[in-house]
Amino acid sequence: MNESEGSCQYVFDPDKPQTWGGKDGDKCHIDEDVLNEDGVWSCPHDQAEDAELCVFHLPPDEKPKGIDLNKELVNEVNSVTAPDPEQESTESDKGLNEKIAQRDKAGRFPERQFIGGRFSELSLSGEQLGNGPDADIYLSHIQVDGDISLTGGTVSAHVRFQGAHVDGSVSVSEAIFEKEAYFDGLIATGIYGKNSRFERHAIFSEMTCEGTLNFTEAVFEHTTLFSGSEIGGITRFTRAKFESGVGFGRTVFQNQAIFHKTVFETEAPP
DSSP states (O other): OOOOSSBOOOEEOTTOGGGGTOOTTOOOOOOGGGSOTTSOEEOOSBOOTTSSSOTTTSOGGGSOTTOOHHHHHHHHHTSOOOOOTTSOOOGGGHHHHHHHTTOOTTSOOGGGBOTTOEESOEEOTTOEEOOSSOOOEEOTTOEESSOEEOTTOEEOSOEEOTTOEESSEEEOTTOEEOSOEEOTTOEESEEEOTTOEESSOEEOTTOEESSOEEOTTOEEOSOEEOTTOEEOSOEEOTTOEESSOEEOTTOEESSOEEOTTOEEOSOOOO
């Protein structure tokens, strides 16, 4: 990133929907532990050159020319790595140890927080995200003008897309989520997760999928929730496997819901 004069001036306030692209009456989906003593979240990233906001919060048409925002995000997410406990500390580890000391009071790494970010698209296909210390990746309430793609990627940290508003579709096909994945409150035109694998809890509660939702041959190893969601297009869970229960309470299917050869290994959660 370019050198800047200070931190991004973006502030996320759950009580002010205009700060996260919402409208009065909209529900805010945010982990309260990430908020400060004033009940808000302040962006930790550096300001972009000649701007008060960072590259992640600038509107798409105001972002610096020639910047690869996808690469910037991956670099920030993966900028913190855990030291090898069996390896003796050396002078070269000093910067790493300083990074580890930058955990916030809740034990999270601010570098992995992009709450309320603005993107024309988010193309992370094939990426490895979140190795190292156990710290959540916050993409809560981001606004994306196009598509989000994690196709073929691996996410090794808890990831939060809570309340994200995506004008295009979200693809997690053939992706692996090694930790919890939160998509509650997500709004998208389509969601595609063919052959994806969720190794921990997967939460899709209260989301809105305006078109197709397709999790053909997906594997959900822990409790999965689609409760209270609304799906406008055809829903497909063909040959999907739910190994630890799935909840569809209050889910609205406005079109066909296909569960052909779906495997349910335990009872649905209450």
